[in-house]
């Protein structure tokens with residue numbers, strides 16, 4: 001991007017108002033589902049981290065986290081990350097997350113957490129690959145059947161909890177651009193869930209999960225682009241049900257989602273904890 005990018009704290013009502021616009025554009029939320037100005041106002045004075053990415057004079061995206069408790073320890077829980085569509089793919093999302101990390105480290109935290117829909121593969125790639133976070137917790141229907149947050153009518157709002165150990169070497173090396181991209185042989189590795197053979201792209205069905213594998217590394221397939229299944233809520237529900245069963249079983253046995261393979265076939269990479 002030719003224009004100058006700056007990441008800085010958002011503190012004025014004028015900026016908070018702009019966050020309503022960004023939420024409407026990015027998530028197409030009704031007013032009832034927006035995080036309101038008064039929430040940004042109170043929490044940013046009371047320990048939240050609220051940062052904006054400016055491209056020239058324009059607010060192109062933001063990240064918002066608030067103080068929370070994770071396993072008995074104070075952390076920041078990141079609730080919103082958004083970049084306007086015309087500014088995507090230039091690194092702003094990552095820049096916002098790294099700035100959030102820097103501020104959280106400065107304030108003495110060890111963890112930033114957040115949840116995301118595990119069928120959103122780009123987010124999986126951002127969280128597990130680009131940022132070096134991990135997940136070991138699956139929440140079925142985390143937000144209830146809030147229509148704005150569902151992948152389709154009546155589809156539960158399943159989420160995975162992200163743990164970002166912001167002082168760990170795994171995360172630091174990604175920040176410094178020193179992490180080697182791990183290579184996984186997805187054809188050879190055992191799969192706890194995979195598409196059924198046949199089926200026309202992108203409308204594959206998931207096969208029956210295999211919940212008994214005991215290997216060090218296990219793959220779990222998800223559709224590459226869940227949005228391409230928008231007209232097929234039955235298929236979305238099938239993949240979600242399979243993923244829920246698989247992740248719940250393997251997380252319950254101590255496996256951790258550590259990597260994501262984003263390809264024509266996309267997989268979570270689970271490692272024995």
Ligand SMILES: CC(C)(COP(=O)(O)OP(=O)(O)OC[C@H]1O[C@@H](n2cnc3c(N)ncnc32)[C@H](O)[C@@H]1OP(=O)(O)O)[C@@H](O)C(=O)NCCC(=O)NCCS
Nearest residue numbers: 081082083088089090091092093094116122123125126130
């Ligand atoms: C998620 C979002 C903030 C990313 O913003 P962005 O400025 O486009 O992100 P970046 O350019 O910094 O890319 C960040 C990472 O996202 C992932 N990503 C971005 N585009 C991708 C693509 N086409 N395919 C796969 N991964 C992609 C990659 O991991 C990428 O890192 P990499 O370049 O090192 O591989 C933006 O897409 C958005 O606002 N989405 C809607 C809201 C949302 O999903 N919020 C996050 C909830 S967890």
